Amino acid sequence: xxxxxxxxxxxxxxxxxxxxxxxxxxxxxxxxxxxxxxxxxxxxxxxxxxxxxxxxxxxxxxxxxxxxxxxxxxxxxxxxxxxxxxxxxxxxxxxxxxxxxxxxxxxxxxxxxxxxxxxxxxxxxxxxxxxxxxxxxxxxxxxxxxxxxxxxxxxxxxxxxxxxxxxxxxxxxxxxxxxxxxxxxxxxxxxxxxxxxxxxxxxxxxxxxxxxxxxxxxxxxxxxxxxxxxxxxxxxxxxxxxxxxxxxxxxxxxxxxxxxxxxxxxxxxxxxxxxxxxxxxxxxxxxxxxxxxxxxxxxxxxxxxxxxxxxxxxxxxxxx
Amino acid sequence: xxxxxxxxxxxxxxxxxxxxxxxxxxxxxxxxxxxxxxxxxxxxxxxxxxxxxxxxxxxxxxxxxxxxxxxxxxxxxxxxxxxxxxxxxxxxxxxxxxxxxxxxxxxxxxxxxxxxxxxxxxxxxxxxxxxxxxxxxxxxxxxxxxxxxxxxxxxxxxxxxxxxxxxxxxxxxxxxxxxxxxxxxxxxxxxxxxxxxxxxxxxxxxxxxxxxxxxxxxxxxxxxxxxxxxxxxxxxxxxxxxxxxxxxxxxxxxxxxxxxxxxxxxxxxxxxxxxxxxxxxxxxxxxxxxxxxxxxxxxxxxxxxxxxxxxxxxxxxxxxxxxxxxxxxxxxxxxxxxxxxxxxxxxxxx
Numbered sequence: 105x106x107x108x109x110x111x112x113x114x115x116x117x118x119x120x121x122x123x124x125x126x127x128x129x130x131x132x133x134x135x136x137x138x139x140x141x142x143x144x145x146x147x148x149x150x151x152x153x154x155x156x157x158x159x160x161x162x163x164x165x166x167x168x169x170x171x172x173x174x175x176x177x178x179x180x181x182x183x184x185x186x187x188x189x190x191x192x193x194x195x196x197x198x199x200x201x202x203x204x205x206x207x208x209x210x211x212x213x214x215x216x217x218x219x220x221x222x223x224x225x226x227x228x229x230x231x232x233x234x235x236x237x238x239x240x241x242x243x244x245x246x247x248x249x250x251x252x253x254x255x256x257x258x259x260x261x262x263x264x265x266x267x268x269x270x271x272x273x274x275x276x277x278x279x280x281x282x283x284x285x286x287x288x289x290x291x292x293x294x295x296x297x298x299x300x301x302x303x304x305x306x307x308x309x310x311x312x313x314x315x316x317x318x319x320x321x322x323x324x325x326x327x328x329x330x331x332x333x334x335x336x337x338x339x340x341x342x343x344x345x346x347x348x349x350x351x352x353x354x355x356x357x358x359x360x361x362x363x364x365x366x367x368x369x370x371x372x373x374x375x376x377x378x379x380x381x382x383x384x385x386x387x388x389x390x391x392x393x394x395x396x397x398x399x400x401x402x403x404x405x406x407x408x409x410x411x412x413x414x415x416x417x418x419x420x421x422x423x424x
Numbered sequence: 425x426x427x428x429x430x431x432x433x434x435x436x437x438x439x440x441x442x443x444x445x446x447x448x449x450x451x452x453x454x455x456x457x458x459x460x461x462x463x464x465x466x467x468x469x470x471x472x473x474x475x476x477x478x479x480x481x482x483x484x485x486x487x488x489x490x491x492x493x494x495x496x497x498x499x500x501x502x503x504x505x506x507x508x509x510x511x512x513x514x515x516x517x518x519x520x521x522x523x524x525x526x527x528x529x530x531x532x533x534x535x536x537x538x539x540x541x542x543x544x545x546x547x548x549x550x551x552x553x554x555x556x557x558x559x560x561x562x563x564x565x566x567x568x569x570x571x572x573x574x575x576x577x578x579x580x581x582x583x584x585x586x587x588x589x590x591x592x593x594x595x596x597x598x599x600x601x602x603x604x605x606x607x608x609x610x611x612x613x614x615x616x617x618x619x620x621x622x623x624x625x626x627x628x629x630x631x632x633x634x635x636x637x638x639x640x641x642x643x644x645x646x647x648x649x650x651x652x653x654x655x656x657x658x659x660x661x662x663x664x665x666x667x668x669x670x671x672x673x674x675x676x677x678x679x680x681x682x683x684x685x686x687x688x689x690x691x692x693x694x695x696x697x698x699x700x701x702x703x704x705x706x707x708x709x710x711x712x713x714x715x716x717x718x719x720x721x722x723x724x725x726x727x728x729x730x731x732x733x734x735x736x737x738x739x740x741x742x743x744x745x746x747x748x749x750x751x752x753x754x755x756x757x758x759x760x761x762x763x764x765x766x767x768x769x770x771x772x773x774x
Contacts, residue, residue: 141677245634
């Protein structure tokens with residue numbers, strides 16, 4: 105994917121120089137190994153700061169809507185992987201932004217790496233990370249490891265079937281081949297096969313170390329409510345401490361709020377400082393949306409998400 | 425100052441022996457990375473653990489702490505009267521704490537235990553706690569402790585400082601609390617003080633050499649608060665911030681809390697929970713007004729508090745021990761070292 109970066113920079117510089125967009129939102133190098141940071145560039149002279157590699161795991165659609173676009177602001181370009189672009193589509197469909205406000209620089213994506221999986225290869229802290237095509241070279245004070253990117257992909261990238269942005273203004277590279285999967289929801293099926301007690305125990309264990317920092321929520325482009333239900337103080341809906349029920353309530357409700365809207369971008373898992381696989385909640389809902397409504401979020405600018413339309417063909421019978 | 429050596433074969437039996445008098449905390453490894461947790465009777469601390477995701481802050485200042493309770497049963501004479509909850513005052517020991525985390529306890533103490541305020545919960549927990557530190561021989565890329573008055577072998581706030589010598593620990597007993605703990609474990613093999621100190625000095629030098637921290641705080645005190653407050657870089661610093669509270673929760677020196685009352689049936693409980701200046705609710709007034717209603721205001725607050733307000737108020741350096749947890753855990757890689765340098769180097773054009 106490194107080959108895309110020159111193209112991304114050239115497109116960004118051109119857009120800024122011509123005044124087509126006011127800023128370009130993309131990723132820049134971070135200050136520690138395996139880190140990148142979202143940046144907003146306003147000058148074509150700064151585009152050299154842009155990078156794109158396998159550690160651009162956050163979702164940049166998160167920076168378009170709730171905090172950067174006001175009516176006064178002009179067009180904004182966003183560097184978008186398949187999932188980022190799908191979330192921009194969701195923003196547009198949900199009337200958070202208009203299609204005219206955003207210029208989508210599409211990036212064909214071959215997946216992001218699982219930083220925890222890489223960290224687990226080492227006893228000490230990682231001091232260096234190099235990427236060359238499909239080969240990653242990672243160093244610590246005690247050793248150097250060379251791994252194939254495919255072996256350390258994030259789970260959501262392993263099961264991704266929309267690596268190319270479905271909607272874009274320009275592509276920064278040739279589309280990559282989309283994956284076809286025999287069992288796309290093997291992880292959900294495994295949990296669904298548990299008996300209810302085991303399943304409950306599984307989810308209790310899943311969130312036991314949650315510190316309620318809300319990084320999962322805040323990294324998620326879908327979570328744009330002006331006041332989140334857990335931040336509502338009059339009345340207060342959910343207790344604010346480490347009580348199990350309150351922690352679980354936050355996770356359950358957040359997940360349900362994402363039903364039929366989640367693109368499985370993995371930004372929630374990427375952001376969680378405690379390594380909680382919060383996708384275990386949302387994946388089941390994605391599977392349901394697909395099986396019940398034939399729906400995958402963010403693919404079509406002209407279709408309403410399944411949970412905000414009435415259809416006579418609704419698979420449930422409660423409404424008939 | 426006396427030194428002892430602890431053969432690693434004797435370590436686990438010693439820890440077990442101390443459980444008669446101490447509740448033992450230490451690094452525990454699970455799927456979510458290492459944490460400092462109370463150890464179950466059959467657990468030993470993972471002493472060679474990498475840096476823990478969360479600091480030892482919660483040992484004295486739990487994320488959720490029950491502080492008062494009352495009955496709402498009106499047939500009881502004392503109904504609706506808040507009373508202290510029973511606390512467990514059993515002595516506790518934190519094993520394998522990193523030296524910078526012990527320094528953090530000292531900084532937090534300035535807030536919870538000072539001539540104006542004595543927080544009864546924190547002070548009682550502090551009095552009951554012994555900190556047994558383990559020197560850091562391989563500081564990671566986020567560690568900048570030497571730049572902010574701590575370091576891999578800093579002794580401040582510790583009761584015992586240990587050094588890993590492969591088959592044994594060399595331990596420097598720093599306080600009476602430390603002496604009591606060593607006695608409770610049955611660790612009594614004296615080591616030559618002079619030789620031991622030389623060894624500690626060598627290890628300290630070696631470890632400090634590995635930290636390439638280019639963080640400067642020397643000019644912060646001379647700046648005026650308003651100049652820094654009005655500096656032009658805050659928008660840029662805050663752009664990527666998603667306002668999660670991760671940086672504040674993983675920070676060993678962040679001490680803000682929120683008080684909440686909850687009732688269940690006929691019992692009312694008052695809790696204290698960690699709070700975070702990253703949350704908009706943190707400053708949300710009952711009137712509906714929010715003096716820090718925007719993200720950039722909240723981000724500025726965090727750095728101004730740690731690097732300027734604290735420095736000005738206590739004259740004890742900045743409110744940061746250089747553990748680098750906020751750098752490592754920030755989902756968008758906001759790096760306090762860069763912000764600190766920006767503030768330190770900022771010159772107004774006025």
